[in-house]
Amino acid sequence: MILSGWESIFFWVFAVATLVAGLLTIMARNAVHSALFLISTLVSVAALFILLGAEFIAGVQILVYVGGVMVLFLFVIMLVNVSAEERGREELFNRPAQVGASVLFLLPLALGFIYAFNQSAPQFRPPGSTPDQSAEELVAHQSARRADQERRLPMAATRTSRLSDDTQRVGASLYRYGGLPFEIASVLLLVAIVGSVMLARTAKQEMAADDSEMAASPETTRAEGSSAI
Amino acid sequence: MTDSIMQTTLLAFQRFDPQNIWEGVQHPDLSKFLVIGALLFVIGVAGVLTRRNIIVIFMSIELILNAANLNFIAFSRYLQDSGNMNAVAGQVFTVFIIVVAAAEAAIGLGIVIALYRNKETIFIDKIDLLKW
Numbered sequence: 001m002i003l004s005g006w007e008s009i010f011f012w013v014f015a016v017a018t019l020v021a022g023l024l025t026i027m028a029r030n031a032v033h034s035a036l037f038l039i040s041t042l043v044s045v046a047a048l049f050i051l052l053g054a055e056f057i058a059g060v061q062i063l064v065y066v067g068g069v070m071v072l073f074l075f076v077i078m079l080v081n082v083s084a085e086e087r088g089r090e091e092l093f094n095r096p097a098q099v100g101a102s103v104l105f106l107l108p109l110a111l112g113f114i115y116a117f118n119q120s121a122p123q124f125r126p127p128g129s130t131p132d133q134s135a136e137e138l139v140a141h142q143s144a145r146r147a148d149q150e151r152r153l154p155m156a157a158t159r160t161s162r163l164s165d166d167t168q169r170v171g172a173s174l175y176r177y178g179g180l181p182f183e184i185a186s187v188l189l190l191v192a193i194v195g196s197v198m199l200a201r202t203a204k205q206e207m208a209a210d211d212s213e214m215a216a217s218p219e220t221t222r223a224e225g226s227s228a229i
Numbered sequence: 230m231t232d233s234i235m236q237t238t239l240l241a242f243q244r245f246d247p248q249n250i251w252e253g254v255q256h257p258d259l260s261k262f263l264v265i266g267a268l269l270f271v272i273g274v275a276g277v278l279t280r281r282n283i284i285v286i287f288m289s290i291e292l293i294l295n296a297a298n299l300n301f302i303a304f305s306r307y308l309q310d311s312g313n314m315n316a317v318a319g320q321v322f323t324v325f326i327i328v329v330a331a332a333e334a335a336i337g338l339g340i341v342i343a344l345y346r347n348k349e350t351i352f353i354d355k356i357d358l359l360k361w
Contacts, residue, residue, distance in 0.1 A: 001307045002258045011257045015265045022269055022292055026276030031284050038288045045269075045295050048262070052306040057298075057323050064327050069291070069334045076338045077284055080345045117260065124259045124307075135256040142310055149314055166317075173317045174324065185328045192332035199339030202346070 002125075003051070004139040010051055018044040031077045039070050056167040262303035270296035283344075283351045287337050294330045298323045 003011055021041040028034045042065045049058035125138065133141075153162040174182060201209075253261070269292055276289030305319030345351055348358075 001303070001310045002256050004256050008255055008257050011261070012254070015261070018265060019268055019272070022272040025292065026272060026280060026285065026289055031282055034285050034288055038291065041269075041292065042295065045299055048265070048299060049302050052262070052302050053309065054302045054305065054320050054323075057302060057320050057327075060324065060327055061298075064331055065291070069331055072334055072338055073284065073288065076341055079342065080284075080351055117264075120260075135252055139256065145312075146310075166320075169315055169317050170320045170324070173315065174321045177318075178321050178325075181325060185325055188332050189328065192335045196335040196339035199336070200342045 001052075002135060002138050002142060004135075004143075007051060011048070014044045014047040014051070018048065032074070035070060035073050035077060038073075039066055042066055042070070053164070053166060054170075055164050056170050259303055259307045263300060266296045266299040266303070269293075269299065281352045281354055283341055283353050283356075284338075286353070287334060287341075291330060291334070294326055298326055301326070 018041055021037045021044060025034050025037040025041060028037060042061060046058040046061040049055075049061060125133075150162045153165055156163050273289045273292035273296060276292065277286050280286055280289065301319035301323045303319075305317055308316035308319070341351055344356060348356060350356065
């Protein structure tokens with residue numbers, strides 16, 4: 001896999017956007033700001049998925065994460081209504097000993113990482129390519145092969161590109177080889193639905209369902225709020 | 230011993246000439262995606278370790294899961310480009326990771342709601358029920 005031209009510009013834009021938005025997610029003082037930055041991180045990662053030819057996963061990422069999970073997050077932030085500021089007890093970067101120790105540990109780690117990465121860089125070339133091929137040759141070779149594979153696909157309505165069959169391939173693979181994990185995932189989702197409903201009940205609702213110990217003695221229900229979960 | 234360390238270090242940094250770096254910028258390959266995934270993972274871990282707001286900790290966990298997804302998709306594309314267009318195991322795995330992330334968020338936020346109802350706080354240094 002090797003990108004070129006507009007693809008690489010697309011890659012760098014969204015890679016930097018991912019990292020900056022991810023950093024702002026964990027640095028924002030306000031939880032709502034964190035959630036919004038996390039949404040931009042997820043959208044940038046979805047753009048990288050599209051760049052990698054995984055259109056179906058990108059769509060799922062937008063629909064499930066941004067459309068479902070993040071809305072859930074925002075609702076919970078609204079419900080618990082914490083004060084916007086999360087003040088630490090002390091500043092993070094004002095202890096020279098700790099900062100020095102972490103830099104001391106980080107330096108060999110970073111050096112080793114760079115070394116390992118440089119040693120293994122040739123292995124990241126596409127299989128079947130010789131090490132002395134230049135990047136341009138690799139790009140030409142790869143785009144020729146991809147064009148060959150795409151020639152079988154139907155033409156899109158605009159006549160400028162081909163329709164992707166990524167979704168078909170993922171679906172076929174999922175149901176052919178991942179049938180059991182698929183069923184397990186559906187059971188997991190069922191457990192999650194039931195569990196979150198059970199967890200979020202109020203004491204009154206628990207009494208109404210008649211499966212709580214509090215329902216047995218009416219006196220204890222007056223002390224609502226101070227009782228345990 | 231020191232000689233061999235010096236030698237390998239020099240060898241490692243031989244690739245750091247501007248020509249090489251510019252070529253890497255122009256033609257990002259699998260390794261760049263792996264670096265982005267690793268950095269996203271580190272950001273998520275830093276969020277989990279440093280934040281006190283439990284909701285933001287959950288968001289950092291989502292960041293970590295997304296870093297794993299990015300690696301899976303990158304390797305999937307790498308295998309596809311090596312010839313077999315049906316090598317989509319990474320994408321299938323990513324679907325399962327997204328399912329688990331959604332379930333985890335639903336359960337976790339349910340726990341947060343239950344905790345807030347009982348303790349009136351979501352800061353993890355105030356939630357010390359099991360400490361004595």
